Amino acid sequence: xxxxxxxxxxxxxxxxxxxxxxxxxxxxxxxxxxxxxxxxxxxxxxxxxxxxxxxxxxxxxxxxxxxxxxxxxxxxxxxxxxxxxxxxxxxxxxxxxxxxxxxxxxxxxxxxxxxxxxxxxxxxxxxxxxxxxxxxxxxxxxxxxxxxxxxxxxxxxxxxxxxxxxxxxxxxxxxxxxxxxxxxxxxxxxxxxxxxxxxxxxxxxx
Amino acid sequence: xxxxxxxxxxxxxxxxxxxxxxxxxxxxxxxxxxxxxxxxxxxxxxxxxxxxxxxxxxxxxxxxxxxxxxxxxxxxxxxxxxxxxxxxxxxxxxxxxxxxxxxxxxxxxxxxxxxxxxxxxxxxxxxxxxxxxxxxxxxxxxxxxxxxxxxxxxxxxxxxxxxxxxxxxxxxxxxxxxxxxxxxxxxxxxxxxxxxxxxxxxxxxx
Numbered sequence: 016x017x018x019x020x021x022x023x024x025x026x027x028x029x030x031x032x033x034x035x036x037x038x039x040x041x042x043x044x045x046x047x048x049x050x051x052x053x054x055x056x057x058x059x060x061x062x063x064x065x066x067x068x069x070x071x072x073x074x075x076x077x078x079x080x081x082x083x084x085x086x087x088x089x090x091x092x093x094x095x096x097x098x099x100x101x102x103x104x105x106x107x108x109x110x111x112x113x114x115x116x117x118x119x120x121x122x123x124x125x126x127x128x129x130x131x132x133x134x135x136x137x138x139x140x141x142x143x144x145x146x147x148x149x150x151x152x153x154x155x156x157x158x159x160x161x162x163x164x165x166x167x168x169x170x171x172x173x174x175x176x177x178x179x180x181x182x183x184x185x186x187x188x189x190x191x192x193x194x195x196x197x198x199x200x201x202x203x204x205x206x207x208x209x210x211x212x213x214x215x216x217x218x219x220x221x
Numbered sequence: 222x223x224x225x226x227x228x229x230x231x232x233x234x235x236x237x238x239x240x241x242x243x244x245x246x247x248x249x250x251x252x253x254x255x256x257x258x259x260x261x262x263x264x265x266x267x268x269x270x271x272x273x274x275x276x277x278x279x280x281x282x283x284x285x286x287x288x289x290x291x292x293x294x295x296x297x298x299x300x301x302x303x304x305x306x307x308x309x310x311x312x313x314x315x316x317x318x319x320x321x322x323x324x325x326x327x328x329x330x331x332x333x334x335x336x337x338x339x340x341x342x343x344x345x346x347x348x349x350x351x352x353x354x355x356x357x358x359x360x361x362x363x364x365x366x367x368x369x370x371x372x373x374x375x376x377x378x379x380x381x382x383x384x385x386x387x388x389x390x391x392x393x394x395x396x397x398x399x400x401x402x403x404x405x406x407x408x409x410x411x412x413x414x415x416x417x418x419x420x421x422x423x424x425x426x427x
Contacts (some may be wrong), residue, residue: 096275136393185393187342208422214413 017042017216018130020122022176022190025168026142026161028201031137032194033117035205038188040212043114045105052104053097067096101197118172123179131215133208136192137163141197162189223248223319223422224336226328228382228396231346231374232367234407235341238400240383241411247426249320251311259303267388274303328395329385337421339414340396345371347403359377397421 017038023029037044050068053063063138072090095106105124114127137145143161150156156164169185176184187193192211196204225242229235255395256274260267301347311330312321322331329337342352349367356362362370375390384391392400397402402410 101377134393138394187340187391187393187399187401188344190399191401193393193396195393195397197397203420213334213411214409 016109018109018121018126018128019115019116019212020130020132021117021127021135022120022122022172023118023135023140023163024092024137024185026146027135027137028145028196029133030117032133032135032205032208033115033203034195035201036208036212038117039205039209040113043108043112044106044117045114046117049101049104049108049116049119052108052144054183055101056104057097064097068094068101076162106152108198120172120179120184123176123182131212132190134185134187134193136185136193136195136199138195143152154163184205222315222318222334224315224327224331224334225226225321226336227321227323227417228326228338228378228390229324230343230348230391231371231378232352233343233367234338234340234351234405235339236323237407238339238341238402238414239321241407242414242418245411245415246319246321247315248258249318251320252323255307255310255322255325256324258314259306262310263303263306270303274300274307281334282359291298322376324383326385328390329382337418338396340391340393340399342391342399342401343403366369369382400402 019042021029021033021035021036023032033046036042036134048066050061053059054064056065101119102124105116105119105121109116109121109125109128109130118132122130139162142165143158146156146161146165174182176182179188182189192208194204196210225248226237227235227242229238239252240250242248256267259265260270262305263270286323303393309326309331311325313328315322315331315334316373317326322336328336338401346370348371349364352367352371361421382388386395388395398414400410400414
């Protein structure tokens, strides 16, 4: 089983890299599909699942923080249940065959599968520009708002990661390769990463 | 001018990667050559230059630490003089043409040349094994001694780096690509890195 996990800073292009990599390697690709699966299995609305998972992760998650919190017992139970469901589904998807999984700390959850773990990052200006380029209409944020959003999203990812492991999110020691995408076109970067993946999985460089 | 700088943890195989990369790309390679050049220009013994540079960097370097120190004014002056000479020589070498420079914070010193900056790292067991494999006779250290040596050498590198810049040595933000060499053969890794370098310098992947 060849599994690639992609952890990424918001706006670094990691999701696009994962998608293109999966296309080029003919691997399955999982990202939002995980949410869809959780929602389906639990007969819940996808938006609801997303919001619970994000709230459970982004705010006061009782297991780690252990402080008083203004967070209802029911919401807490829901978040815990969905986090567990997410872990189970990630493992089920991984068991189906070669795949690229973006985010959701799959590098930690799938540790026993020896995944190839990539981390994608970029400098702040580059991330702001990338967010701006892919913004849909009606989603116009200024640079300060984007900077704030990027930091918030990444802080949530770091907290979720640190629920699961002692390794710090984004610390290079936890990854096989850390790729700085500042000023790069993801499309042009992809073949190089695909070569690296082939090398790491024991194949030749194409 | 195409300049590659390689920063590396002691025992990670970064030096070997730099040498092989230079061979494959037909770039000049500089590492100890820098010491030879400093020694030659200053009519000094190479061992002396090495020891002064390492002592100047590894121990109480007055410019940064600003504490009391048991370090003679003359030794201090020598260290400063040789550090400045090292910076000048690195710039002179870079100006001569395409090259790979290993260590000596060349990524910071050559900032104006827009070098491609790689960081090479590995987990501790892998570094200990690599040190053991390349040890010469009469240089037998046990694992604890090797661990201590690795940490000491890297601490010296970090201190020198942080004399020159606010960026933390080894923090991924300061590099274009961070490569984990744990359990890898550098010889097999090299073609992949060469491909990446060609891509970053605007060529095709070979």
